Amino acid sequence: MAVKLNETAFDQAKKLIEERRVVLDERDAWSEHQPRAADENRFIEGHGLEAYGRWHLGVDDGAEARKGRYKFPYGDFENVHRCAVLSAESRAGQYKHYDIERACAHLHGAMDLLKDSGAKPSSKNSK
Numbered sequence: 001m002a003v004k005l006n007e008t009a010f011d012q013a014k015k016l017i018e019e020r021r022v023v024l025d026e027r028d029a030w031s032e033h034q035p036r037a038a039d040e041n042r043f044i045e046g047h048g049l050e051a052y053g054r055w056h057l058g059v060d061d062g063a064e065a066r067k068g069r070y071k072f073p074y075g076d077f078e079n080v081h082r083c084a085v086l087s088a089e090s091r092a093g094q095y096k097h098y099d100i101e102r103a104c105a106h107l108h109g110a111m112d113l114l115k116d117s118g119a120k121p122s123s124k125n126s127k
Contacts, residue, residue, distance in 0.1 A: 002060060002061060002062050003058045003059065003060045003071050003095075003097055003100070004058070004059060004061065004097075004099060004100075005057060005058065005059075005097075005099040005100050005103050006053060006054075006056060006057055006058060006059040006070070008053075008054055009053065009054045009055065009056055009057050009059075009074070010057060010103045010107075012054045012055075013057070013074050013075070013080050013085075013107050014106075014107070014110070016075070016079065016080045017080055017107065017110045017111060017114070020114065020120070020121050021078065021079045021080060021121070022079055022080045022081075022082065022111055022114060022121050023076075023079050023080070023081045023082065023083075023121065024082050024111060024114065024115045024121060025081060025082050025083045026082070026083060027083055027086045027087070028083065029081070029083040030081060030083040030084050030086075030087045033076060033081050033083060033084070034073065034076070034081075034084065035073075035076055035077060039077070040052065040067060043077050044067070049065060049066070049067075052067065052070065053069070053070045055070075055073055055074065055075055055077055056070035056071055056072055056073050056074070057071070057072040057073075057074055057088055057092075057100050057103055057104065058070065058071030058072040058088075058092070058097060058100050059071070071100075072088040072091065072092060072097075072100055072104070073088070074088055074104075074107065079121075080107065080111070082108070082111045082112075082115075085104050085107045085108050085111065086104075086108060088100065088104045089101055089104030089105055089108055092104055
């Protein structure tokens with residue numbers, strides 16, 4: 001399995017953070033906040049697999065063009081979740097996907113700057 005950084009997803013995540021489309025939650029919240037399989041399927045039906053892939057920081061170029069090709073989700077199809085980025089950062093390091101781990105660290109740092117500055121997340125936040 002050759003998982004590498006999905007640059008398009010990384011760029012989208014940075015843009016969403018700049019727009020303050022973030023949920024500044026804690027590490028353990030991702031199990032509650034992550035989209036369920038039915039939500040993922042509805043998103044794919046409405047937006048396509050390519051758009052789904054932009055919500056994942058890892059891509060396995062050797063895998064079939066299906067949901068399983070995409071790894072390390074970072075949000076809920078509307079906002080970047082701090083808990084998702086923290087989870088992805090940890091898992092990427094554990095599996096030695098250092099390019100993804102560095103990208104997560106960058107996103108994590110950008111969100112922590114928002115959190116520390118007291119900046120308000122976008123009103124588009126749903127959670």
